[in-house]
Amino acid sequence: MESRVLKPVLAVYCAAFILFLYGPMIVLAILSFQGAGGGPQFPIIEWSTYWYRHLLGLTPPGRITQLPIGDSLVRSLTLAFMTTVVSTVLGVMTAQGFRTRFKGSGVVFYLVILGMIVPGVLVGLGMALFSNMAGIARAWWGTAFVLHVVYTFPFAFLVMLAIFNRFDRSVEEASLSLGVSPAQTFRRVTFPMIFPGVLSAMLFSFTLSYDEFSRTLFTSGRELTLPLTIYGTFSVEIYPNIFAFGVLTTLFSFTLLAIYAFLMLRAVRKGQAFKGQEAEA
Amino acid sequence: MLALNSVSRRYGDTVALDRLSVAVPADSYVSVLGASGSGKTTLLRIIAGFEEPDAGTVTLDDKRLDGVPPHRRDIGFVFQNFALFPHLSVGDNIAYGLLYREHAPVTDAAEIAQRVNDIIRLVGLEGLASRKVSAISGGQRQRVALARTLVTEPRIVLLDEPLGALDANLRERMCDELRDIRQRLKVTFLHVTGSETEALLMGDIVAVLSRGTIAQFAPAATLFAEPRSADVARHLNAYNILSGTMESGRFRSPAAAFPLPAPSSARDGTPVEVALRFDRINVRPASSGGDAALRARFITSEFTGSSVLSFFRMEDGQLVQVVSHLSGPMPETYAKGEVYSLAFDPAETVPFFERAA
Numbered sequence: 317m318e319s320r321v322l323k324p325v326l327a328v329y330c331a332a333f334i335l336f337l338y339g340p341m342i343v344l345a346i347l348s349f350q351g352a353g354g355g356p357q358f359p360i361i362e363w364s365t366y367w368y369r370h371l372l373g374l375t376p377p378g379r380i381t382q383l384p385i386g387d388s389l390v391r392s393l394t395l396a397f398m399t400t401v402v403s404t405v406l407g408v409m410t411a412q413g414f415r416t417r418f419k420g421s422g423v424v425f426y427l428v429i430l431g432m433i434v435p436g437v438l439v440g441l442g443m444a445l446f447s448n449m450a451g452i453a454r455a456w457w458g459t460a461f462v463l464h465v466v467y468t469f470p471f472a473f474l475v476m477l478a479i480f481n482r483f484d485r486s487v488e489e490a491s492l493s494l495g496v497s498p499a500q501t502f503r504r505v506t507f508p509m510i511f512p513g514v515l516s517a518m519l520f521s522f523t524l525s526y527d528e529f530s531r532t533l534f535t536s537g538r539e540l541t542l543p544l545t546i547y548g549t550f551s552v553e554i555y556p557n558i559f560a561f562g563v564l565t566t567l568f569s570f571t572l573l574a575i576y577a578f579l580m581l582r583a584v585r586k587g588q589a590f591k592g593q594e595a596e597a
Numbered sequence: 598m599l600a601l602n603s604v605s606r607r608y609g610d611t612v613a614l615d616r617l618s619v620a621v622p623a624d625s626y627v628s629v630l631g632a633s634g635s636g637k638t639t640l641l642r643i644i645a646g647f648e649e650p651d652a653g654t655v656t657l658d659d660k661r662l663d664g665v666p667p668h669r670r671d672i673g674f675v676f677q678n679f680a681l682f683p684h685l686s687v688g689d690n691i692a693y694g695l696l697y698r699e700h701a702p703v704t705d706a707a708e709i710a711q712r713v714n715d716i717i718r719l720v721g722l723e724g725l726a727s728r729k730v731s732a733i734s735g736g737q738r739q740r741v742a743l744a745r746t747l748v749t750e751p752r753i754v755l756l757d758e759p760l761g762a763l764d765a766n767l768r769e770r771m772c773d774e775l776r777d778i779r780q781r782l783k784v785t786f787l788h789v790t791g792s793e794t795e796a797l798l799m800g801d802i803v804a805v806l807s808r809g810t811i812a813q814f815a816p817a818a819t820l821f822a823e824p825r826s827a828d829v830a831r832h833l834n835a836y837n838i839l840s841g842t843m844e845s846g847r848f849r850s851p852a853a854a855f856p857l858p859a860p861s862s863a864r865d866g867t868p869v870e871v872a873l874r875f876d877r878i879n880v881r882p883a884s885s886g887g888d889a890a891l892r893a894r895f896i897t898s899e900f901t902g903s904s905v906l907s908f909f910r911m912e913d914g915q916l917v918q919v920v921s922h923l924s925g926p927m928p929e930t931y932a933k934g935e936v937y938s939l940a941f942d943p944a945e946t947v948p949f950f951e952r953a954a
Contacts, residue, residue, distance in 0.1 A: 486680040489647050490742075492667040493674035494694030494749050501668075504697055508684045 341566065348559035356554045367560040383557050385545055391456055392526055392542035398457070399464040399525035404517045406465070407472025408510070411480050432470040436530030439463060444534035454537035463531040468524045472517035479513030512583045519576050523569070598623050599644065599753055599785065604653030605809075606639055613639040615809035616653065621753070621787060626779055628788040628800030630832055635806045637789040641755045644787070645674045657752060668699055673751035677758040679742040681730040687741050688713055688726035694749035716748040719778060736767045743775075747782060754779075756788040760795060772798055793834045797821060805829045827870040827949045836872040836947075837917050839891075843867040848948070851913040855889040858944045872947040875920040880907070880929075883936045891939040893917050895931040907931065909939060 351362025352375075369375045373382050410428060414421060440463065447459050454460070487509070491501040507514075529543045536544060542565075549558060599621040606614040613636040621627050631637040642648045644655060646667030655662040662670055682690050691713045695703040703709050717726060720740040725733060730741060739759065746754055759775070760768045776799060779786045790796050796803050797817045805812045805820070805828075812832075813825045824830040827838050841850030843863045848855055848871055863869065883892065893909035903924075909917045917939060931937060 484678070484680065486676045486678060487682060489645075489667070490674065490676060490680040490745075491682075491693070491697075492647075493645055493670075493672065493751075494745065495668050495671065495698030495700055496694065497668050497699045498666075500697050500699070504693070505682055 341562075344559045344562050345566075347556055348563045350556040350559075354556065356556050356559065367556040368564075371557045371560045371564075380555055380557070383549060383561060385542060385561060388540050388542045388545040391539060395456055395461060395464060395541060396522045396526040398461060399468055400518050400521040402465050403468040403472045403521040403525075404514060406469050407476045407517050407521075408514060410469075410473050411476030414477060415480050415483075415485075428473055429470050431466040432468075436467070436528075437533070439466070440531040440534040443531075447535070454535050456532070456536040456539055456541055459535040459537070460532045460541070463535055464525045464528055467528065467531055468521040471520040471524060475517040475520060476510070476513055479510050483510065512580055515576055515579055515583065519572070522572070598658060599787070600656045601640075601644070602654045602656070604643060604650045604655065606636070606643060606648065606650050612809050614643070614650070617806075617810045618653075619804060619811045619814060621785060622802075623785055624783050626776060626786045626788065626799060626801045627804060628790060628796040628802075629804045629806050630790060630793055630796035631806035632832070633791055636809050637791075637806050638757055640806065641674070641757050641787070641789055644753075645672050645755055646670050671700075671752050673746035673749065673754040675742050675746055675754065675756045675759050677761050679738045679762070681738060681741055681745070683730060685730070686726065687722065687728050687730060687733065687737075688717075690730060690741055691716060691726075691744045691748055694745060698749065712748055716744045719747070719781070720744045721774070735763055736771065739763060739771060743778070747778070747784075750782075751784070753785045753787060756786060758790055759788065760790070768795070775799065793832060797833075805832050807832065824872060824947060827872060830872040830947065830949075835875055837875065837878075839871045839873060839915060839917075841869060841871070843869050848946075850915070852893075852911040852915065853891045855946075856943045857948050858946055861948070861950075863950055867950060870949045872949070873917075873941055874945065875906070875918045876904075876922065877941050877945050878917070878919045879940045880909075880919060880921075880931065881938045881940050883938050885938055885940075889941055889943040891917060891941075892936055893939055894936050895933060897933070898931070909937065 346360070347356060347358070348367060349363050349365065350356075350360055350367060351364045352366040354361040366375065370380070371383055414425070443459050443463055444454060447454050452459065483506075487505055488501050491505045492498065496504065527543050528541075529547070532541050532544060540548065546558065546561075601617055601619050603616045603618055604614055605612070605616055617636075617640070629637050629640065639648065643650050644662070646662065646665060650663055653663075657670075657672075662672075682693060685693065692709050695709050695712060703712070713726070717723060720743055722737060722740050722744060725737060730738060733741070739762070743759075756775075760771055763771060772795065775786070775788075788796075788799055790799075797820070800817055802814065803817050803820050804814045807828045813820060813829045815823075815825075820829070821833060821835070824833060824836070830836040831838060839848070839850060839853065841848050841853070842865075843849070843861065844854070844865050846857065846861055846863075848857055848869060857871070881890070891909075891911055893911045896908040896910055898908070899906040903922065905921045905923065907919045907921070909919065911917060919939065
């Protein structure tokens with residue numbers, strides 16, 4: 317009786333959810349194949365890959381200039397990579413620290429979490445003011461980088477905290493009792509076992525940093541990151557080349573996800589014994 | 598020799614270990630018997646160095662152990678849940694300690710292979726070296742855990758309820774093998790368990806852990822025949838403990854009175870507890886009196902295969918258990934709710950005066 321009503325409602329909800337999730341992307345993907353003379357809207361006057369070639373500078377120079385994204389793409393990727401490394405390392409270390417209770421752990425926990433809760437625009441603005449006062453030049457690799465870490469570190473930390481929460485400490489103690497030092501124990505036992513979590517933390521940090529906008533807006537200085545550059549192009553006039561770029565960057569994200577899924581699957585298959593052992597204990 | 602001297606450990610208000618002292622001789626099998634929550638795991642963890650005592654010292658061959666980090670103590674630990682490395686194969690699990698230990702790691706691959714092979718043969722894991730630890734049975738995992746510890750040749754091996762996760766059949770077999778392996782390697786085993794049969798079967802010496810301290814430390818046979826306190830007798834799960842008071846050299850409780858094995862000078866009114874073995878009681882009709890007999894109402898019986906365990910309740914509410922071994926004539930069946938006379942030889946009772954409050 318209940319499911320007769322509930323199921324269709326949930327189905328409609330689910331369909332709507334998927335529509336709103338993928339609809340914009342699909343529209344964007346279709347419009348990216350607009351012909352040379354067409355604009356960023358329907359109808360498609362002619363199917364072509366013109367704007368993809370335009371994006372890569374393969375078309376003869378015309379009225380519309382090439383999208384100035386090359387440098388900012390490299391910057392954003394570099395920044396995301398730097399952020400990923402630092403946030404994940406910090407996240408793992410902090411979560412490791414939280415495995416033993418210490419005085420003030422509650423306060424520290426909320427201090428860390430604050431980084432993902434406070435509004436980005438405010439933090440960005442605050443950082444801009446602060447760096448002006450302190451006489452620090454704003455740069456994507458400096459002020460913006462710090463904010464990216466502050467923002468993504470809590471995510472990495474929470475992921476690792478969840479992983480350590482269900483981690484069987486006796487495995488580490490077993491390693492210690494065999495005469496293996498704590499550092500080696502971490503390297504040989506702990507790290508291989510938490511590796512799936514580390515991957516997730518990295519993925520979070522990378523994607524969050526890669527398309528971070530509000531915190532970067534006031535802190536990146538003169539050299540812009542990719543989201544800022546794209547936003548900048550909106551203020552002139554929009555052409556389908558931005559859609560073509562959107563499709564390419566989405567494909568890039570999917571590639572990352574695929575790599576993540578592959579590594580994850582491998583790690584999980586390797587660590588299956590862990591689960592079996594847990595269930596038995 | 599491993600010696601603990603007046604070791605205390607508390608968690609908040611709970612006292613896990615209370616000024617515990619014990620000396621474990623070298624090359625021996627010592628089992629520690631304790632109920633759950635008696636602090637037996639804490640005891641092992643303090644010896645291994647996973648935890649530090651609040652007070653007291655731990656020494657091994659006269660060198661202080663407390664304060665030394667666990668990986669520098671040279672003490673092996675076999676965990677109840679085995680704690681194998683899930684990402685390594687059986688062989689790699691066993692080689693792990695030799696490869697990565699801080700002090701004198703073995704770098705020669707041939708030597709490692711040799712030692713791993715030897716130990717695999719010793720514990721009976723031939724042909725499983727390349728298996729994943731998830732692809733072997735519980736008993737095999739237990740052997741891997743043991744082999745992984747033994748191959749590093751620790752000075753003492755601590756076993757924390759090592760057979761608890763195994764089924765009964767396997768447990769008995771592992772008992773024999775553990776003793777056998779220990780004798781061949783001449784290393785001290787300290788085996789903690791909550792099972793009195795396991796403790797008595799395994800240990801050359803049995804230590805009874807009660808109220809955070811060692812209540813008795815004696816060879817298994819001595820312990821069983823002469824428990825030093827009512828507490829110890831309770832742990833052996835083979836004695837009825839009757840509590841009462843002294844009255845002109847005899848035991849007296851609201852529901853029973855009988856003489857003690859030896860004349861006692863204890864004054865009248867002194868509280869006393871008497872241990873009476875389950876299997877030294879004869880159940881007789883209520884009419885047959887006798888000097889040493891308890892009147893009790895039959896409650897129920899449990900058939901355990903080789904024996905029958907019967908429960909009786911005395912008038913003052915104390916429970917009495919009687920074991921009848923089935924090797925003799927088949928015991929008669931008793932009527933529920935009927936009163937019987939439980940006769941015994943007073944010379945076989947063990948009285949305790951201290952702590953009989």
